[in-house]
Amino acid sequence: MEVSRHWRLKQQRYSLVGEVCPHCDSKIFPPRDICPDCGQEASQPYKFSGRGQVYSFTTVHNPPAGHEENAPYTVALVHLDEGPMVTAQLTDVGDKAVEIGMPVEMVTRKLRSDGERGILVYGYKFRPRLLPA
Amino acid sequence: MERVAVLGVGMVPVDEHWDRSMVDLAGEAALAAMTDAGMERVDALIVGNMTAAVGESGQLNLAAQIADWCGWRGLEAYKVEAACASGAAAFRAGIVTVASGQVDSVLVVGVEKMSQTESTLTTAALATAADADYEVPHGPSFVALNALIMRRYQHEYGWQHEDFAPFSVNAHANAARNPFARLRHTISVKEYSRARIVSDPINILDASPTGDGAAAIVLTRSGKVNGHANRPTVVVAASAVATDTIGIHSRREPLRLFAAERSAHTAYLQAGLRPDEMDFFELHDAFSIMAALSLEAAGMAEVGQGPRLAQEGAIRPDGSIPIATFGGLKARGHPVGATGVYQLVEVTRQLWGEAGDNQLSKARVGMAQSIGGTGATVVTHILRIKAKPASPSLRHSHA
Amino acid sequence: MASTAEVVVAGVGLIPAGEHWTESLRSLALRAMRAARADVPGLQPQALYVANMLAPSLSGQTHLGALLADFAGYHGIEAYTLEAGGASGGVAFRQGYLAVASGLIDVAMVIGVEKMTDKVGPAVESAVASNVDADHEAVQGVTPMAQAAMVMRRYLHETGAPSDALAGFSLVAHKNAVTNPNAFYRREIRAEDYRRAPMVSEPLNLFDAAPIVDGAAAVILARSDRLTSNDAYPRVRVGGSSVACSVVALHDQRDLLRLPAAAESAARALSQAGVGLEELDLFELHDQYSIYAALVLESVGFAQRGRGWELARDGAIQSDGTIPVSTFGGCKARGDTGGATGVYQAAEAVLQLQERAGKNQIAGARVGMAQCLGGAGATAATHVLVRLDGC
Numbered sequence: 001m002e003v004s005r006h007w008r009l010k011q012q013r014y015s016l017v018g019e020v021c022p023h024c025d026s027k028i029f030p031p032r033d034i035c036p037d038c039g040q041e042a043s044q045p046y047k048f049s050g051r052g053q054v055y056s057f058t059t060v061h062n063p064p065a066g067h068e069e070n071a072p073y074t075v076a077l078v079h080l081d082e083g084p085m086v087t088a089q090l091t092d093v094g095d096k097a098v099e100i101g102m103p104v105e106m107v108t109r110k111l112r113s114d115g116e117r118g119i120l121v122y123g124y125k126f127r128p129r130l131l132p133a
Numbered sequence: 134m135e136r137v138a139v140l141g142v143g144m145v146p147v148d149e150h151w152d153r154s155m156v157d158l159a160g161e162a163a164l165a166a167m168t169d170a171g172m173e174r175v176d177a178l179i180v181g182n183m184t185a186a187v188g189e190s191g192q193l194n195l196a197a198q199i200a201d202w203c204g205w206r207g208l209e210a211y212k213v214e215a216a217c218a219s220g221a222a223a224f225r226a227g228i229v230t231v232a233s234g235q236v237d238s239v240l241v242v243g244v245e246k247m248s249q250t251e252s253t254l255t256t257a258a259l260a261t262a263a264d265a266d267y268e269v270p271h272g273p274s275f276v277a278l279n280a281l282i283m284r285r286y287q288h289e290y291g292w293q294h295e296d297f298a299p300f301s302v303n304a305h306a307n308a309a310r311n312p313f314a315r316l317r318h319t320i321s322v323k324e325y326s327r328a329r330i331v332s333d334p335i336n337i338l339d340a341s342p343t344g345d346g347a348a349a350i351v352l353t354r355s356g357k358v359n360g361h362a363n364r365p366t367v368v369v370a371a372s373a374v375a376t377d378t379i380g381i382h383s384r385r386e387p388l389r390l391f392a393a394e395r396s397a398h399t400a401y402l403q404a405g406l407r408p409d410e411m412d413f414f415e416l417h418d419a420f421s422i423m424a425a426l427s428l429e430a431a432g433m434a435e436v437g438q439g440p441r442l443a444q445e446g447a448i449r450p451d452g453s454i455p456i457a458t459f460g461g462l463k464a465r466g467h468p469v470g471a472t473g474v475y476q477l478v479e480v481t482r483q484l485w486g487e488a489g490d491n492q493l494s495k496a497r498v499g500m501a502q503s504i505g506g507t508g509a510t511v512v513t514h515i516l517r518i519k520a521k522p523a524s525p526s527l528r529h530s531h532a
Numbered sequence: 533m534a535s536t537a538e539v540v541v542a543g544v545g546l547i548p549a550g551e552h553w554t555e556s557l558r559s560l561a562l563r564a565m566r567a568a569r570a571d572v573p574g575l576q577p578q579a580l581y582v583a584n585m586l587a588p589s590l591s592g593q594t595h596l597g598a599l600l601a602d603f604a605g606y607h608g609i610e611a612y613t614l615e616a617g618g619a620s621g622g623v624a625f626r627q628g629y630l631a632v633a634s635g636l637i638d639v640a641m642v643i644g645v646e647k648m649t650d651k652v653g654p655a656v657e658s659a660v661a662s663n664v665d666a667d668h669e670a671v672q673g674v675t676p677m678a679q680a681a682m683v684m685r686r687y688l689h690e691t692g693a694p695s696d697a698l699a700g701f702s703l704v705a706h707k708n709a710v711t712n713p714n715a716f717y718r719r720e721i722r723a724e725d726y727r728r729a730p731m732v733s734e735p736l737n738l739f740d741a742a743p744i745v746d747g748a749a750a751v752i753l754a755r756s757d758r759l760t761s762n763d764a765y766p767r768v769r770v771g772g773s774s775v776a777c778s779v780v781a782l783h784d785q786r787d788l789l790r791l792p793a794a795a796e797s798a799a800r801a802l803s804q805a806g807v808g809l810e811e812l813d814l815f816e817l818h819d820q821y822s823i824y825a826a827l828v829l830e831s832v833g834f835a836q837r838g839r840g841w842e843l844a845r846d847g848a849i850q851s852d853g854t855i856p857v858s859t860f861g862g863c864k865a866r867g868d869t870g871g872a873t874g875v876y877q878a879a880e881a882v883l884q885l886q887e888r889a890g891k892n893q894i895a896g897a898r899v900g901m902a903q904c905l906g907g908a909g910a911t912a913a914t915h916v917l918v919r920l921d922g923c
Contacts, residue, residue, distance in 0.1 A: 193906065213613070
């Protein structure tokens with residue numbers, strides 16, 4: 001059971017909280033304490049808007065243990081508006097064809113169950129964003 | 134460099150060895166290498182392995198077990214791990230150890246057993262090479278992560294999926310002549326195009342097969358290898374390890390293997406050689422996209438143009454830069470932690486002229502490169518035949 | 533060939549051992565790495581050697597070399613993991629030492645890190661049990677604690693020693709930890725406490741077993757000619773380094789009461805350093821279980837077979853004794869940090885030799901030995917550290 005681990009990551013998973021570098025203003029996700037752009041200390045929290053675009057995507061048919069229930073599902077690299085990229089599943093796609101460049105927004109969904117008697121793990125997924133006409 | 138030489142090699146076929154344990158396989162390859170080297174005992178054993186410790190019935194102290202199996206109690210022995218580059222990293226550790234001057238000989242063994250867990254657990258084990266907090270929980274399998282790269286690559290450079298076919302066709306054609314290979318049937322471009330999708334756009338013929346395997350190499354100081362077994366002396370001309378971020382999402386350039394560029398460049402400098410002076414390249418073709426990116430990172434193709442070398446046939450045995458000469462990861466197989474050592478055994482066999490039906494006509498300098506994860510650790514080695522002191526030097530000096 | 537300049541421990545960094553529920557493995561490591569860099573801010577590492585044993589099973593994470601190098605801001609450097617169970621720390625230290633000695637690397641950082649708190653429950657026990665033989669011991673439900681208990685039972689049976697013979701190891705460890713702010717347990721225990729302690733795996737009682745906790749420790753190794761002449765602290769060089777193996781399964785050991793790997797690797801390291809046992813001022817040994825502390829002292833040569841416990845009884849292992857052990861609390865009280873333990877031991881020995889041990893200072897410490905064990909002595913990694921005079 002990985003209760004403590006999931007709890008430790010909840011701010012990132014539920015609220016997409018990363019960091020902003022006070023030296024160069026880079027937005028950082030996931031949080032990492034040393035700015036990857038300027039190399040200086042960066043531990044100021046920053047909450048991302050959740051908006052982004054699909055950078056790349058694929059459909060998983062051979063899921064790793066724990067994700068069998070959801071298979072097949074689509075995972076993507078999502079380029080957040082503020083700069084960083086995240087790895088996440090796409091959801092609520094419906095009949096739409098997923099395309100590179102597709103605008104998406106973050107939602108909180110069930111990622112997987114943590115073993116037979118374990119907790120349900122929730123976190124960010126991204127769904128197509130409807131832009132104003 | 135060039136202080137370390139290869140004295141002997143050994144390996145077992147890559148296969149599903151249901152009746153052999155990991156230690157059995159490692160021991161067999163180890164003893165084969167020792168016999169080949171004409172030695173009874175070494176000063177240290179370094180084991181490259183990725184998945185033995187994963188999961189709840191894992192095995193730590195694996196190297197001690199292997200040393201004991203071989204009858205070497207008291208020996209210095211430990212494991213090196215760098216995900217799928219573990220075997221090559223173990224070889225690197227062996228070089229460092231011999232070069233320190235504190236030991237004379239090191240046996241490097243790469244071993245992996247993947248057939249004893251059911252497939253979702255194997256997939257989960259492979260995924261430990263990715264970011265456990267920020268990639269894995271979101272469900273991408275290892276194949277899926279590579280698929281994300283391939284799709285974007287095609288999008289940016291305009292390559293069609295079928296353009297990657299020659300990587301796999303070449304690998305399979307070479308493996309057909311290699312009795313140690315996992316897959317020994319040839320494939321056609323047509324079969325490639327029709328193959329089942331695993332994680333789009335990657336199909337089953339883009340992806341290397343897993344398997345059980347073990348390969349071993351005996352390293353010693355160059356000065357101690359003089360016409361042993363009538364073979365030319367094979368020395369390590371370069372050894373370089375570089376790293377990049379684990380998560381693809383954190384890379385500055387997701388479509389370039391930064392760590393491979395850095396590691397290859399460092400290797401060329403150490404060896405005093407240029408990319409076009411490599412006679413062949415055992416690259417990490419875990420997926421066809423990785424083969425393309427590796428060629429680019431090694432400076433053999435322009436960025437975004439890796440598939441062109443495949444299209445033009447340059448990668449075939451009779452081409453300008455043969456790759457996967459014994460089948461590569463794609464067809465010889467990819468028993469992850471062992472793979473790096475298989476590559477180096479194959480390079481050595483080429484240089485010794487002992488590659489059998491896989492022998493290249495020109496093999497004096499060979500490069501081997503192993504990639505951990507989707508490019509986070511890259512280990513590059515250049516092996517060459519040591520120039521004889523009496524002959525004019527064949528080495529070029531480059532700043 | 534190999535560089536003739538000495539390999540020096542240029543910097544050390546530790547974090548408190550404990551249960552760091554809110555921190556990730558990578559941020560624990562970063563804190564220790566930064567602390568080590570603070571000793572020598574001008575030395576950027578070219579290679580990172582990671583000591584860890586349980587991340588693959590408890591955190592689902594292999595590939596720590598690349599992960600930690602990048603997380604610490606050392607983008608691109610050489611990095612990989614060394615593993616030998618509980619001896620991983622010493623093995624990683626050795627790799628750093630060899631790399632620098634070879635001249636292929638000028639500045640190496642060794643980071644030992646273990647995170648026990650990503651999982652709770654039986655999964656943790658299973659993971660820890662991967663230190664035993666999976667096919668022939670673990671499958672029977674044997675754990676490292678069960679192994680130690682069987683060895684202890686045999687020891688008491690053969691020696692006829694009293695049931696509280698091994699108490700001194702815990703008493704000394706706990707006493708030393710009181711003044712170590714990085715220790716997990718900082719309360720003294722008395723002989724009475726030990727005698728009344730509940731059994732956890734008879735005859736092993738609660739105070740015979742170290743707690744396995746999160747931790748991170750780092751050291752920086754460099755060739756002495758890379759350091760400037762204004763050292764903040766006395767220089768400590770690696771005088772001797774050796775790794776040796778024995779069998780993994782207890783039932784394969786020729787003699788349950790002797791640790792041949794510990795004996796062999798200590799002998800080699802001491803010989804390389806040109807140091808005799810009597811010249812050691814301290815010994816950071818692997819007191820994960822009190823019985824191993826006794827057997828190590830015997831196997832290495834501080835006591836005859838079956839008499840290691842007397843060193844504990846007679847106070848020889850106290851900080852003012854003839855062979856101080858666990859000077860900062862050891863595994864028993866500072867905490868057993870799995871793959872990181874060997875790096876904690878080395879760092880603590882260096883702090884002693886550099887007179888930075890505060891209230892834990894062993895007076896006049898000039899030569900120290902650190903040894904960690906994997907499994908029940910399957911692997912042993914030993915280092916002899918020597919303070920350079922006139923620095």
